[in-house]
Amino acid sequence: MAHYFVGDIQGCFDELKLLLAKVDFNPAKDELWAVGDLVARGHGSLQTLRYLKSLEGSAKVTLGNHDLHLLALHGKLKRANPKDNLAELLAADDVSNLIDWLRQQPLVQTLPSHNIIMTHAGVPPQWDLTTLQTEALAVSNALKENDYLNSLIAKMYTEAPDLWDSKSKGLPRLRYCINALTRMRYLHPDGSLDFGCKKPIKDKNSGLTPWFEFDSELKDNHTLVFGHWAALMGVTQQDNVLALDTGCCWGEYMTLWHAETNEKIIQQKLK
16 A cells, blocks of 8 residues: 655645546555645636545545635635635535535544654644643544534634643633644744745745744654645755655645655646
C-alpha cells in the first residue's frame, strides 16, 4: 500500500487527477491523504468533494479553514465570495450529502505505522499527542451535532482566544483548536497565534516565529504534514516538517508526497 499526501487542492480537480495519474494511484490498494482546503478558488470544488467522498476508506481528509467556511456558506451564515468559485457546488443536487460528509471529517489524521501527523495548518508546539487528539475530537463531535451551525460555525469567526489555556472550557476551547489547526502560521514569543502575517519567512514581521520552529515534543517524535501556507512553497528547512501547499490555485503547482519513498511529485497549474 502506498500513502500519498496532497497539499491544498482548493478545487483544482483537474490538476489533482493529473497528479494521481502520474503515480498510478489505485484506491483499491493506495490511500490519498488530503491536508484540507479541499474547496474554493479553483473551478472544480464540486468534483473534488464528490471524488474524495467516493474513495471512502481510501481517502483520509483533514478540514481546513476554507472547508469550515463552506459549512457556513451552505448554512447561510455567510455570503459567498465570487472569487471562491463555489456557486456550482452550493447549487448542486447532492450538496447536502456532500456537506454532511464533509462535517464528519476530522481536524487531525495520524498514521502510527509511519509516525505521521497530518493537520491543515500545523500543531501548537505546546501540545502533546493526547492533547492534540482530545482537542480535535471535541471539535469533530461539535461538528456532528444537529445544531452545529448555530452552536459552533456561527461562533467560530473570532481571533480569540489566541493562546492555549488548558483550563479553558466550552466554546473558547473549541475556537482555539480551530484557529490553531486551520489558521496558524506565525506565533508570538509567548506562543500566541498571529493572524496578520502571511509573508514568507524571509519577509516576516519582527518578533514572529513560524510555529514549526518552536520546540515541540510532537515534532521531535513525528513527521508533521500540513498545508495552508502557500508562501512557504514547501520549504521549512526541517526534514520532519512537510509543507505541502505550493500554491496551485495561485498559478503555481500542486504537490503530492509519497510517504514510503519520500518522493515529491508535482503538477503545474493548468492554464
